[in-house]
């Protein structure tokens with residue numbers, strides 16, 4: 001059947017190695033390309049690395065935020081529920097670009113002068129908060145999908161609420177939430193391009209600069225688009241292999 | 253501490269009330285159970301049988317009266333709750349196995365987490381229990397791959413893995429196809445001879461009559477009869493119990 005489904009562990013390993021090799025060696029084939037791509041190969045490779053870093057950092061922090069806020073939304077403690085509802089409402093109701101600019105312009109004014117956040121850090125914070133809000137809804141739906149009887153069984157066996165959450169609720173809710181979380185991650189690869197607005201030199205910014213110098217937008221943007229497609233494909237392969245790996249126990 | 257002449261009550265319930273809103277699901281229920289006793293709890297649907305079992309391991313909090321399990325009072329003290337849940341196991345109508353874990357992991361989870369038992373020891377113990385319920389060969393399957401009767405036997409093994417002094421069964425065969433009822437009853441019959449205290453909510457009159465030491469008849473949240481199977485099935489005191497028995501016999 002499907003290779004991803006049959007060997008999910010190997011596929012995940014392969015996608016990860018592929019991604020690393022791609023990032024590591026991207027400059028080599030690009031430098032062989034004619035102008036305007038060849039001379040800017042190192043810039044493209046560096047831009048792709050920044051894009052992947054932003055995605056990985058915001059993607060990971062975003063999952064943690066999503067789990068915390070998803071739990072918070074289901075908490076019995078009303079103020080906590082309000083805080084989480086407000087967070088999701090605020091982030092989903094405003095443009096990502098605005099959130100990035102807000103973090104970049106406002107945080108330095110409220111932080112002590114000794115704390116010096118880089119542009120990259122500001123972009124990572126804004127993107128984490130953004131994807132975290134979208135993840136919250138997916139995680140919440142996943143938690144609600146866990147049969148209540150299993151939670152009672154865990155409690156009756158003497159597992160603490162935390163153990164019940166970690167061993168019974170979380171793994172099952174993540175399995176339900178994973179397709180939606182993977183979707184959000186694929187969007188994040190592309191959304192990270194908005195970091196160009198606060199002068200983070202990620203992939204799109206590199207493309208913009210190279211075409212501005214060379215006056216040749218077509219080959220430059222084709223190159224950029226290809227790199228994005230390779231990156232999103234790698235991330236999608238990774239997450240669907242993870243899905244297949246977690247699907248055991250659902251099979252008949 | 254317990255001499256052989258005076259049996260120690262392991263469960264004491266005194267004047268227990270349980271309300272849902274203004275509705276009394278349990279009204280002034282008192283009963284005590286001695287170690288090793290097997291009690292069948294019988295009664296019409298909605299009479300409070302499940303609610304009574306569930307107050308005994310605090311899946312439901314009682315609103316009035318007191319419940320003492322092996323000398324530990326059930327109240328808001330979490331230490332007491334942990335101690336009680338370690339001594340009281342529960343088997344549910346709908347099995348409630350953890351669907352993301354193998355049969356083996358279903359059984360080892362609580363001993364490893366709650367009793368901090370080393371993995372190898374927990375697995376050896378689980379295999380022994382699986383052998384006892386006749387499912388050793390299924391250890392590495394997932395719950396969905398098993399029939400209802402097999403799942404319920406695993407659920408019994410899972411509860412036994414915590415070495416409980418008391419096992420609560422809430423209609424353990426009601427969700428099963430008729431041809432699977434006996435395999436579960438056989439396991440329960442064997443258990444009844446091991447000296448574990450059992451409270452079994454059931455509609456299996458044959459089982460109650462043959463295996464139980466005692467029959468409790470619930471009606472409208474109160475205990476109406478509390479007697480021997482012999483007395484209950486031949487000559488119940490209350491009209492409601494007579495009517496119930498007539499109806500049940502008619503059904504079969």
Ligand SMILES: Nc1ncnc2c1ncn2[C@@H]1O[C@H](COP(=O)(O)OP(=O)(O)O)[C@@H](O)[C@H]1O
Nearest residue numbers: 272276277295296297298299300301302303304
């Ligand atoms: N969580 C609940 N909320 C409201 N009412 C409940 C709840 N659980 C049980 N009840 C009510 O309490 C009564 C006793 O229920 P239950 O103990 O489940 O009966 P039985 O197990 O004897 O069929 C029923 O009328 C039922 O509707």
Ligand SMILES: [Mg+2]
Nearest residue numbers: 301302303423
């Ligand atoms: Mg019931």
